[in-house]
Each structure stands twice: as C-alpha cells, then as structure tokens.
Amino acid sequence: MPFSYPYFHPAVTVDCVVFGLDLAEAELKVMLIRRKLDPYKGSWALPGGFVHEEESLDEAAKRELTEETGLESVWLEQLYTFGAPGRDPRERVISVTYFALLKSAGLRVQASTDAAEAAWFSAAHPPPLAFDHAKILEKALERLKGKVRYQPIGFELLPPKFTLTQLQRLYEIVLDRPLDKRNFRKKVLATQLLLPLNEKEEGVAHRAAQLFRFDQRTYQRLSKQGYLFEV
Amino acid sequence: MPFSYPYFHPAVTVDCVVFGLDLAEAELKVMLIRRKLDPYKGSWALPGGFVHEEESLDEAAKRELTEETGLESVWLEQLYTFGAPGRDPRERVISVTYFALLKSAGLRVQASTDAAEAAWFSAAHPPPLAFDHAKILEKALERLKGKVRYQPIGFELLPPKFTLTQLQRLYEIVLDRPLDKRNFRKKVLATQLLLPLNEKEEGVAHRAAQLFRFDQRTYQRLSKQGYLFEV
DNA sequence: CCAAAAGTGTTCAGGCTACACCCATGT
DNA sequence: ACATGGGTGTAGCCTGAACACTTTTGG
Structure with a gap:
C-alpha cells in the first residue's frame, strides 16, 4: 500500500491560455473549447484537464493541449496557480495554469477526444467562460503585455x-x-x-x-x- | 459522501521563500527552518506545509509563515508551482511556492510549533536544502532581481x-x-x-x-x- | 580636529521621438 | 496609370553616465 501524507488531497488540473495572432483582423485571439461534460457543460472554457500521477505539470499541459486541440510544438510557460475553495462547484480543484503562444501560420484547430469543439475568440472580448477562467485569461493577458516588452516572445x-x-x-x-x-x-x-x-x-x-x-x-x-x- | 473527481489527487503544499535584508553585512538573507520530521529530518528547508481543505492558497501561505516563524504582515506573492514526480520521496507532492519580503527592522525570528528551529542564511550561498528547495530559492532570487527594477517592492x-x-x-x-x-x-x-x-x-x-x-x-x-x- | 557619511550640479553622449516622401509591384 | 504597402534619414529633446568637493555631526 503506497504511502500517503495524512492531509487533504485536492484534485489538480492544468489549464492553458493559448494565444494566437490574427493579422487579418488585427486582433489577439484565445483558443477556447466547448465543454462536453458537467459542470458548465456547453460553456466555453480554457483547454485543460487533470494531472496524471506519473507526469510533470509541464507534460500535463502539453498533453492536454494536444488532446484537446491537436496543437503541438507551441511555446508554453507556467502562468499562475488558482486554488480558491469553491472555484469548482463539485470538489476543490487546484488549477495550475499555463500560457501558450501559437505561431499564427494556421489558426485552424481540430477538436478531438476530450472536447466537443475548439474555436478562436477575441482575447480582449471573450464570451462568458466556465469556472474562474475569465480571471485566468485576464492574468495571462497582463503577463503577455508585460513580458513581450523585455523578452522576445x-x-x-x-x-x-x-x-x-x-x-x-x-x-x-x-x-x-x-x-x-x-x-x-x-x-x-x-x-x-x-x-x-x-x-x-x-x-x-x-x-x-x-x-x-x-x-x-x-x-x-x-x-x-x-x-x-x-x- | 462528498463528490470526488475520478482522477489522481496529489498532496499539495505551500512553501515560502522569505527574504530579509541585512544592511550591516550588506547581504540578502533567506529564512530557513530545520525540519523536525522525516523526510529530510534535520535538514534546512523553506518554511511551508500542507494546504488545508477550506483555505485559499494565499491564506495557507500566510498561515504557515505565522505558524513556523512567528512572522506576520509580510509582503507575499505567488512565485511558481513545482510538481515534478519524485520531488518528495514518499508521495507525489505539488508545491505552490510564494516569495515574501520582510521589513528588515527585526531579523530575529522565533521558531514555533511546526519547526524545530528557524534562522537566517545568505540567500546567495545557502546551506544544502531539503527536497528541490534550492531550485525554488533560485527561482525566487531571479524573480526578485527582475521585479525590483520595475515595481517598488x-x-x-x-x-x-x-x-x-x-x-x-x-x-x-x-x-x-x-x-x-x-x-x-x-x-x-x-x-x-x-x-x-x-x-x-x-x-x-x-x-x-x-x-x-x-x-x-x-x-x-x-x-x-x-x-x-x-x- | 578628525573620521565618517550626507548632501549637492554640470557636462557629454547616446537613444527616443516626431515627421514625409519616393519606390517597387500587381492589376 | 494607379493603388497599395515597402522602405528610408534627420533634427531636437531628454535621459543616463561620469565625476569631486563641501557640510554636518559625534567622538
């Protein structure tokens, strides 16, 4: 029987804020998926999912991105960790969030296994989002604006x-x-x-x-x- | 019976990198506690502990800081989340880390309940640390150096x-x-x-x-x- | 009166801003 | 030929860097 510390063990997810550039519309876009499971079934949300036992957080983020959107080889960096009690209505979930930058070559996306649908939205004016994902997106935008000035990302x-x-x-x-x-x-x-x-x-x-x-x-x-x- | 997502649930801790300034020695200091429990019993480590079920991550960081070092009203900001499998030898532990800045008025610290001993060390040349805490300290130093230039922290x-x-x-x-x-x-x-x-x-x-x-x-x-x- | 740190201005170089016209290409 | 964006230089201003001496206070 494996050892377990006698303390609370929450669920842990990774969520990714994926940015893409739409030069035609001169707009920054964010990729969202439509949830096909409860809670927030049918809402738009950031791509993400639960961390597996044997993978690192970075690996989990990469895996979720590939599974949910078919995207690979994007630039990925850890953003912030959100863990307020109540942010998931069912159980306490800690979400380690990442922000990702996607070479704008193809702004098409294939939805796959986990998600019903994936699409690009204006990052500045997104639709209503599930959970506290609006707050996460805001933090990601802030980071992007700050970082772009002193790092060639x-x-x-x-x-x-x-x-x-x-x-x-x-x-x-x-x-x-x-x-x-x-x-x-x-x-x-x-x-x-x-x-x-x-x-x-x-x-x-x-x-x-x-x-x-x-x-x-x-x-x-x-x-x-x-x-x-x-x- | 409470709902629980059918996925892996790791242990989650918060760890704090507490910096203080020693103007006399012209040196940046970091506060460490000597662990009185296994694993790494007797080693120096960052103050920290498990997140409770009903508290936010920020609250957990504040609480641990007070419990372990008697410090209150320090400036606190989330740093990074470390979650590589194997970083704790017993069980997978995700650590949400914070960095804290302490007004240098009193560089004395009282150890209390959880920790055997608390003391200040050179942040640039710390003693060997438990877990991956050396990596965490390094990240905190990097953040401090970067941030101090464009925010009046x-x-x-x-x-x-x-x-x-x-x-x-x-x-x-x-x-x-x-x-x-x-x-x-x-x-x-x-x-x-x-x-x-x-x-x-x-x-x-x-x-x-x-x-x-x-x-x-x-x-x-x-x-x-x-x-x-x-x- | 000596030691120790506080306090204070100017000069120069390089970088930032503002600004307008001609060029190459495809239709 | 025209529409569309590509490509280029200069002048004034401001900011950052270098640099040394006088003042105050306590011992």
Whole structure:
C-alpha cells in the first residue's frame, strides 16, 4: 500500500491560455473549447484537464493541449496557480495554469477526444467562460503585455518567416498602441536578432517585403551575457 | 459522501521563500527552518506545509509563515508551482511556492510549533536544502532581481522610515552592482514617491541623514494611470 | 580636529521621438 | 496609370553616465 501524507488531497488540473495572432483582423485571439461534460457543460472554457500521477505539470499541459486541440510544438510557460475553495462547484480543484503562444501560420484547430469543439475568440472580448477562467485569461493577458516588452516572445506568435510590418503589427496589437514605422525598424534591426532571408513576400499586390527570421541562437548567446531585449 | 473527481489527487503544499535584508553585512538573507520530521529530518528547508481543505492558497501561505516563524504582515506573492514526480520521496507532492519580503527592522525570528528551529542564511550561498528547495530559492532570487527594477517592492525590505543611503544599499545588494550616489538620488527623488519626514537618523557618529517613507497612496494612484516605476 | 557619511550640479553622449516622401509591384 | 504597402534619414529633446568637493555631526 503506497504511502500517503495524512492531509487533504485536492484534485489538480492544468489549464492553458493559448494565444494566437490574427493579422487579418488585427486582433489577439484565445483558443477556447466547448465543454462536453458537467459542470458548465456547453460553456466555453480554457483547454485543460487533470494531472496524471506519473507526469510533470509541464507534460500535463502539453498533453492536454494536444488532446484537446491537436496543437503541438507551441511555446508554453507556467502562468499562475488558482486554488480558491469553491472555484469548482463539485470538489476543490487546484488549477495550475499555463500560457501558450501559437505561431499564427494556421489558426485552424481540430477538436478531438476530450472536447466537443475548439474555436478562436477575441482575447480582449471573450464570451462568458466556465469556472474562474475569465480571471485566468485576464492574468495571462497582463503577463503577455508585460513580458513581450523585455523578452522576445512575440516571435512565437508569428510564422518563422515574417516581414517587419507583420512584426510591428504584432507589437501594436499586444501593446495596444500605434508605433512609428521608421523608429520601430531602426530599433529591432539594431538588436541584430533579425536575419534577413534571401526571400521576399509572395502573392501580394504591391511591392514585396523582405522576409526575416528570428535568430534564436544569437539571442541565447546574448542573453547569457546579460543582454536585455526591449521594444 | 462528498463528490470526488475520478482522477489522481496529489498532496499539495505551500512553501515560502522569505527574504530579509541585512544592511550591516550588506547581504540578502533567506529564512530557513530545520525540519523536525522525516523526510529530510534535520535538514534546512523553506518554511511551508500542507494546504488545508477550506483555505485559499494565499491564506495557507500566510498561515504557515505565522505558524513556523512567528512572522506576520509580510509582503507575499505567488512565485511558481513545482510538481515534478519524485520531488518528495514518499508521495507525489505539488508545491505552490510564494516569495515574501520582510521589513528588515527585526531579523530575529522565533521558531514555533511546526519547526524545530528557524534562522537566517545568505540567500546567495545557502546551506544544502531539503527536497528541490534550492531550485525554488533560485527561482525566487531571479524573480526578485527582475521585479525590483520595475515595481517598488524594494521598500518592503526596508523599515518604514529609511535613508536614501539605505535605499541605495538595498538596490546595490539585490542588483549586485554599485550605483552612483548622485544619479541614484536624482532618480528616486524624481519619482515623487519618497516623502521626506521631519526626522533625522539617530545615534550615528556622523552627520544624521534625512529620513523618508514610501508614499504608497500616490504610487497606487499613479500605477492605475499606467505609471511605471523604474530604477 | 578628525573620521565618517550626507548632501549637492554640470557636462557629454547616446537613444527616443516626431515627421514625409519616393519606390517597387500587381492589376 | 494607379493603388497599395515597402522602405528610408534627420533634427531636437531628454535621459543616463561620469565625476569631486563641501557640510554636518559625534567622538
């Protein structure tokens, strides 16, 4: 018989706030699933589920994301842990939440096993959410806004090859204010973290823009030396 | 019979990284307790304990802090949740960690009920710690260094009345680099968040320094308007 | 009067902001 | 040819860094 500490043992879940960028609508999106089980059956909720006995919290978050939305290889970071008594009407549940950034290439999502349906919604104006998920989303937005300014995580929301205008739109959307084109370009190019590719944008009805990719290697080298990315 | 989700239910603890400032030794300190129970009986560890069924995580952190160290009214913020399988040798335990800042007035601590002994150690060079507490401490230090620069939490480590030199020492210790006296004073006074008191330092064998206090009210008003404190 | 820390201004360089026009491409 | 977004430089301002001496107090 396995040892068990003689104290209260709550249920523990992970929930993920998955952000995606919609450049067409110039909006930050969040992925929600429609619950097919009680409680809150039929409501929109963050993708998530119970932590298994033999997996770490990070692994649980990755697994739930894949199971519920078919998404893989997203950027994932622990956000905050919510555990107020009563946040789940049935039993006390501690929720370790993550926030995830998805390369915007495909904003299509396949719902799968656990969830009835998955879809993207405006992150700023989401529909009513199950449990305390509105509070979780708010915290995630706050973190994203704060973090995007001093860590180059914004790139996780863009396709691997992107134009400077797309990068600027990204920051304008997340920071919710307009940026000056010339100043923005000067600044991000000065970081030396954008590698110009031998490729141009395709299929546009105007002058094709230069494509760049983010230089992950150089960034990692620089940040070990105390370099601070800032926008 | 109460409802219970048919999934794994781990034990859940809160652990607190309590920082204090030792201006005499110019060092950041962390409070540790000596464990009087297995596992790791006799080792130094972060103060903490199991979450009760009817209390929130924040409440649990406050309660443990008071029970184990006699400390009250410290600044407390959730840090990170650690839950790797195997981090407790007996049973899987999820630990929601907090970091706490203690006004340095009294760096004495009374051990009480749960713990055999409580004492202050160098935060940079702690003794060997139980469980994965070394990793937790490291994360807390990282957070403190990052946060102190853009949020005025440093004041939580000083007595309510302090001199500009003490404030400068604090930042020098936390950021681990020397700061220029004149530039530092210009900058912090420009924030308008330091109120000069009609009092001077006492009992020193040299010119007595002006005492200040931090203007919490004004800060809250300004930060609602999007003001960003920076050092 | 000596030791110890408090207190105080100016100069210079680099970064940030504001701002407008020509260019390349597809239809 | 025109519509659409791509791409580029400069000038003023402000902020951050460097730097040394006088003042006050207690012993």
